[in-house]
Amino acid sequence: xxxxxxxxxxxxxxxxxxxxxxxxxxxxxxxxxxxxxxxxxxxxxxxxxxxxxxxxxxxxxxxxxxxxxxxxxxxxxxxxxxxxxxxxxxxxxxxxxxxxxxxxxxxxxxxxxxxxxxxxxxxxxxxxxxxxxxxxxxxxxxxxxxxxxxxxxxxxxxxxxxxx
Numbered sequence: 001x002x003x004x005x006x007x008x009x010x011x012x013x014x015x016x017x018x019x020x021x022x023x024x025x026x027x028x029x030x031x032x033x034x035x036x037x038x039x040x041x042x043x044x045x046x047x048x049x050x051x052x053x054x055x056x057x058x059x060x061x062x063x064x065x066x067x068x069x070x071x072x073x074x075x076x077x078x079x080x081x082x083x084x085x086x087x088x089x090x091x092x093x094x095x096x097x098x099x100x101x102x103x104x105x106x107x108x109x110x111x112x113x114x115x116x117x118x119x120x121x122x123x124x125x126x127x128x129x130x131x132x133x134x135x136x137x138x139x140x141x142x143x144x145x146x147x148x149x150x151x152x153x154x155x156x157x158x159x160x161x162x163x164x
Contacts, residue, residue: 025103026068037061041068062147063095067105069145070122078124078145085128089114091149092126 001009030041037057040050041064050058066078082088096116100107108117114126 022071025105026071029064029068029099029103033057033061033064037064041065059091060095062149063092063099066124066145066147067096067099070116070118070124071105071120073122073144074120076122076144077141078122078147079141079143080124080126080147080149082126082128082149085114085126088126088128088149096124 030038033041034057040048040061050056050061052058062080066080069078070076080088080092082091093111093114097109099105100116106119109115110117116124
């Protein structure tokens, strides 16, 4: 085997092992969800909604689902919307921190931007849109997953579909 062939082979093996570790890690994260959360997570629908009581486990579910999405999809952006950035931080920032620490997921966090960057360059960003102008600024960004917290209190015009 030539040195180049050897290097290509080793890189292929490294990537295969990395994918296997990521797959196993994602399975462990999903296994922490209870049955209805797992059903929701596995649903392939493009637009989904959760109608649940205050203690239904929505917040913990979002941290796990978004982490799984980030691990499986390199160089992508996922966002969590709340009326105010501070509210998104209050609800989810510690959930992400504890989850990533518990599973040994090494991420770069930026508390100023409220962003979490994974080794594969996937990003989760917590954003606020207390004004229509703030929401409009973010329209058109290419995202893989969007979560709208407390959507019942949002104006319907902010939630309308723009384009595919």
